[in-house]
Amino acid sequence: MTHPWTRLWMxxxxxxxxxxxxxHAEDAIAQGAVVKIEQQEIYVSVGVQQGASAGAQLRVKRxxxxxxxxxxxxxxxxxxxxxxxxxQAGASMSRAVVGELVAxxxxxxxxxxxxxxxxxxxxxxxxxxxPASTPGPAxxxxxxxxxxxxxxxxxxxxxxxxxxxxxxxxxxSTRPGSxxxxxxxxxxxxxxxxxxxxxxxxxxxxGGVVATVQHLARTRAPAGAAIPLVFVLDxxxxxxxxxxxxxxxxxxxxxxxxxTRENDIYLRGSIPADVVAPPxxxxxxxxxxxxxxxxxxxxxxAEPLAIEIAEPTLLDRFGAAPGMSSVRIAADYQDxxxxxxxxxxxxxxxxTATVDFTYRLPGAVQSVGVGxxxxxxxxxxxxxxxxxxxxxxxxxxxxxxxxxEIGMEPKDAPRVPLSFGGKLIAGVGxxxxxxxxxxxxxxxxxxxxxxxxxxRTIEEVGFLSDIRFGARPAKDxxxxxxxxxxxxxxxxxxxxxLGTELEWVGFGNISLILRGSWQGRxxxxxxxxxxxxxGFYW
Numbered sequence: 121m122t123h124p125w126t127r128l129w130m131x132x133x134x135x136x137x138x139x140x141x142x143x144h145a146e147d148a149i150a151q152g153a154v155v156k157i158e159q160q161e162i163y164v165s166v167g168v169q170q171g172a173s174a175g176a177q178l179r180v181k182r183x184x185x186x187x188x189x190x191x192x193x194x195x196x197x198x199x200x201x202x203x204x205x206x207x208q209a210g211a212s213m214s215r216a217v218v219g220e221l222v223a224x225x226x227x228x229x230x231x232x233x234x235x236x237x238x239x240x241x242x243x244x245x246x247x248x249x250x251p252a253s254t255p256g257p258a259x260x261x262x263x264x265x266x267x268x269x270x271x272x273x274x275x276x277x278x279x280x281x282x283x284x285x286x287x288x289x290x291x292x293s294t295r296p297g298s299x300x301x302x303x304x305x306x307x308x309x310x311x312x313x314x315x316x317x318x319x320x321x322x323x324x325x326x327g328g329v330v331a332t333v334q335h336l337a338r339t340r341a342p343a344g345a346a347i348p349l350v351f352v353l354d355x356x357x358x359x360x361x362x363x364x365x366x367x368x369x370x371x372x373x374x375x376x377x378x379x380t381r382e383n384d385i386y387l388r389g390s391i392p393a394d395v396v397a398p399p400x401x402x403x404x405x406x407x408x409x410x411x412x413x414x415x416x417x418x419x420x421x422a423e424p425l426a427i428e429i430a431e432p433t434l435l436d437r438f439g440a441a442p443g444m445s446s447v448r449i450a451a452d453y454q455d456x457x458x459x460x461x462x463x464x465x466x467x468x469x470x471x472t473a474t475v476d477f478t479y480r481l482p483g484a485v486q487s488v489g490v491g492x493x494x495x496x497x498x499x500x501x502x503x504x505x506x507x508x509x510x511x512x513x514x515x516x517x518x519x520x521x522x523x524x525e526i527g528m529e530p531k532d533a534p535r536v537p538l539s540f541g542g543k544l545i546a547g548v549g550x551x552x553x554x555x556x557x558x559x560x561x562x563x564x565x566x567x568x569x570x571x572x573x574x575x576r577t578i579e580e581v582g583f584l585s586d587i588r589f590g591a592r593p594a595k596d597x598x599x600x601x602x603x604x605x606x607x608x609x610x611x612x613x614x615x616x617x618l619g620t621e622l623e624w625v626g627f628g629n630i631s632l633i634l635r636g637s638w639q640g641r642x643x644x645x646x647x648x649x650x651x652x653x654x655g656f657y658w
Contacts, residue, residue: 167212171235282412289361293381330415351387362407364389369400450653458647464505470497489523497609502641515609519547549580582611598623615641631655
């Protein structure tokens with residue numbers, strides 16, 4: 121029995137001998153590169169010495185490095201750029217007029233020239249006799265999902281960017297659950313980016329109708345719920361992939377999502393619930409052909425299909441919805457005299473604790489809430505030393521409040537959200553019943569980057585003003601940095617306060633809050649503070 125490696129060597133020997141046969145395919149191709157571009161002409165490093173001549177066909181292509189969808193190893197490939205005819209051939213360089221193709225050609229692109237080189241027939245080779253052998257071990261089995269991905273990748277060799285993108289988009293639309301889907305999506309983003317780089321600045325997408333779909337369009341839908349949509353292809357073979365473009369009514373830009381393909385003729389997708397809000401939503405469908413040509417199939421960006429979204433009823437506004445309700449429990453300790461080392465009792469501190477409930481709403485009224493708080497303070501003077509003759513003053517206030525925030529989240533991404541809010545405060549202190557009020561103005565989203573200006577005054581306690589910058593550098597982390605002024609706790613000397621807050625939403629719908637601060641009423645009279653809390657979201 122012949123060893124498998126022996127059979128492999130013998131087969132390779134046969135293949136090598138076959139290459140000596142008269143068909144010199146590689147000898148008929150001279151390869152060079154584009155070295156200069158001038159007007160509508162290109163100069164290439166292939167000339168008479170390599171066999172080029174005036175009238176010879178010239179092919180231009182560009183090297184491309186891709187990652188194998190299964191192994192993720194780098195693979196060298198190429199994409200076609202165009203073709204031309206050599207108009208003048210020199211010893212080692214030639215010139216070709218490419219016309220409008222000049223916008224696509226880059227210096228360094230590979231060129232290939234077909235060279236007609238008749239060869240004398242080679243002498244006949246003696247036949248090679250391969251001894252019979254028993255079958256070797258079977259090749260390892262490849263699962264269908266891997267075989268399918270490898271087949272698509274292999275079929276794209278030498279294809280243009282548009283065709284490659286269309287091929288992978290078709291694969292994802294029919295196999296969204298493939299184990300290689302995430303890797304293919306990353307590769308697609310890279311191919312699309314490369315296409316944008318190579319596309320001339322003056323070029324535009326086709327935009328015309330390249331295929332049509334049948335669709336039973338809806339005219340009305342409830343707010344806050346995703347809208348499922350189904351489309352039927354008239355010519356399935358003419359469509360590689362399809363995208364649903366959607367936007368809130370009146371917005372300037374569209375978002376898009378790839379439609380899932382079922383049984384080859386059906387396209388399914390949905391408009392997400394977060395954009396389904398009054399007065400309505402617009403949408404249209406774009407498709408790509410197997411060659412990469414794209415265009416609309418239903419509606420257009422200027423004349424989309426429209427669905428009217430009715431205003432929710434009052435009961436629906438306060439219905440249960442994930443992330444709409446929250447409760448925060450927090451406490452803070454602020455000491456204005458930590459670093460005051462002057463003689464005497466310089467006590468000056470404030471303690472607060474609050475529990476507030478907030479309910480988020482869609483529309484102009486963004487949130488409503490209620491809460492309860494306790495305030496206690498001692499001191500309040502930057503230079504006073506407390507004695508029996510001048511005893512330490514104390515203040516306290518138990519209060520409740522109602523809160524509302526009004527604004528509008530813009531439908532267009534470039535615009536900045538703005539909102540106004542406030543609290544009406546009522547409570548009981550040492551001097552009896554007291555009232556207070558808070559006003560605030562927010563620039564930016566409360567769940568993202570924003571700037572908040574707030575001011576509060578309470579009869580029994582004093583005033584507090586605050587400028588706070590908030591951001592969300594990570595999905596589970598929110599930070600806030602603030603600076604403010606206050607005459608609390610007894611409406612005496614004014615001090616400044618610098619604070620920071622970290623909120624980590626790391627337990628699903630539960631967050632942990634950590635606060636730190638420095639506050640002082642003068643250079644000699646300052647101190648540190650700390651606080652924390654917990655938040656619940658549902």
